[in-house]
Amino acid sequence: MSLANLPRTIEWIGELDGFVRMIDQTKLPESLEFIACRDVACMWHAIKRLIVRGAPAIGIAAAMGAVLAVREETLSAERLLSKLDETSRYLASSRPTAVNLTWALTRMKQKARASAGEGAKAICTRLLDEAKQIRDEDEAACRAIGQNGLSLIKDGAQILTHCNAGSLATAYYGTALAPIYTAHEASRRVTVFADETRPLLQGARLTAWELQRAGVEVRVLCDGAAASLLQRGEIDLIITGADRIAANGDSANKIGTYGLAVLAKAHKVPFYVAAPSSTFDLSIPSGQSIPIEYRDEHEVRSGFGRATVPVGVPCLNPAFDVTPAQLITGIITERGIIRPVARDGIAGLLLTLTTANRTRLGR
């Protein structure tokens, strides 16, 4: 078993008249099925319904969705730009918390404007190239995160993670799971404890699936059991992903992450966040300003098929929480590890980006 068994999360198939092929993540782990999106409405629903999910992956999905929306608008550059603006608002409305989505759409709009003199058809081709470039850069960033985080993973390490910040959440290779895959490829023994991650069980369904497929030892536990593992000293390290990181390092991630960070501190276990630069949002000073998505109660009350909450009892379903920077030991990025996590270190890392990367970040 190796990484070679992991299919690509999202790819553009063919030329400009092609389609987007994605793993249908709602069908895992029972079956590996792919969905083909040929128009932007299909992509909006795929993001909304979590067929594709994970901050970096939905950035790529939005970029490719934008191409689907405008590719038939080949007569007027002006109309194309206007349609791209409209499409961006539409796609951005699918999910509010992950910044990668708006980041990717901003980058697509900048590319379109920079090519405005070339005519509509040429712009479409450039947009497709840009979307593929976003995908490729994401995979490269994930592999770099893996290299940068490798020193944290000792042979025999027992690592806890929450939700899925793996290959399925990115173009390929993952964020939180990237250092684990890199350690595995370097023949270090690693055991991953995957919180199942209610309500949608991305840990049980997705993280366990991809680690098993890659040959990494993994065990699933209910979210409430993580504290007792920490209490017994069975966890060496916690790594999670992030959906948006504010300028001061406060990080939004799947609901339950904040509690884990508090528990990590109480048990003196290092707590790392892994994310590419595209997940940082320097326009937001702290986590208090990050919009938190509340999803349908249905996910809590009948997510398994059977009704598990009495009719008439309301459910709370916040999809994310915010972990304050002071609880995060370090943030593993494609440029290196930010440690300690503070405004200066973050700004410093983002400022040292090369020109190419700065363009990529839309700054």
Add this chain to the structure above:
Amino acid sequence: MSLANLPRTIEWIGELDGFVRMIDQTKLPESLEFIACRDVACMWHAIKRLIVRGAPAIGIAAAMGAVLAVREETLSAERLLSKLDETSRYLASSRPTAVNLTWALTRMKQKARASAGEGAKAICTRLLDEAKQIRDEDEAACRAIGQNGLSLIKDGAQILTHCNAGSLATAYYGTALAPIYTAHEASRRVTVFADETRPLLQGARLTAWELQRAGVEVRVLCDGAAASLLQRGEIDLIITGADRIAANGDSANKIGTYGLAVLAKAHKVPFYVAAPSSTFDLSIPSGQSIPIEYRDEHEVRSGFGRATVPVGVPCLNPAFDVTPAQLITGIITERGIIRPVARDGIAGLLLTLTTANRTRLGR
């Protein structure tokens, strides 16, 4: 809506040739069904399969199960006592963590031995009286816990609880929920936030059901969302039950409780345990010696119909964890609140029990 709408959890119906009627808690919240147990094998399975659950309730179930086992043994007192010993071992094997089960069986054996001279049939009658007495005393203890905890519940209080330590976990009225019911009956407004409590969702299915039926406002959340409620200052107080409390106050309770206690401390929110004296086990010096039940992986991987963990990936399923005494603000008992939680306070409270209570405790 009032407490009058809450049916009794477990009752002996009829005379010695009668049966045990229990709410089938595996069917809630979808339907309110009762099960009739007429032999001890039925009771063993009812405890094992969580048709009846909750530390005080399974103590009562074991006592009534013992009557079912021996009631036809009316010829020889000696054979009856021997069969009662054997039955006790059998029933105690159903679930290991809650001490109330062995406590109730010890009490039944003591009653039988004290009546050994009276002949088998008379012993059976005395055992049935004793089982009914255990049930009645439990309800009285729960109501006293409610009174003793009432001062903790301010008007408008927002209270977090985990699993079900309500009426369904006891003869009637509950332990952790008892102060909430008492406050509700005293017309104080209370909102309960019920952790759904994976894997078996006793919070979503049972706590929400009984609070709704009693007219108490309740909201359900995934276990991982509790930390974010605490972070936002929305919780005034946490109350949980316990399955076994060691001599130093360390308390075993449903998996996830320990993590909540750590979070409560980090957010300076009071964390109370509510339990009757029958839940204390002075023979155990600290929580490290409490046996923790590991239940079938199936509950994690496909508990609600659909397979949510890939085939071949192991799951961890500890049913309980242990909260150290120093994280517990106080233990609410039928005799008063133990606060601070320490060996002396616990011994003091148990020693001040009246003779009647001491007999009840089997000491």
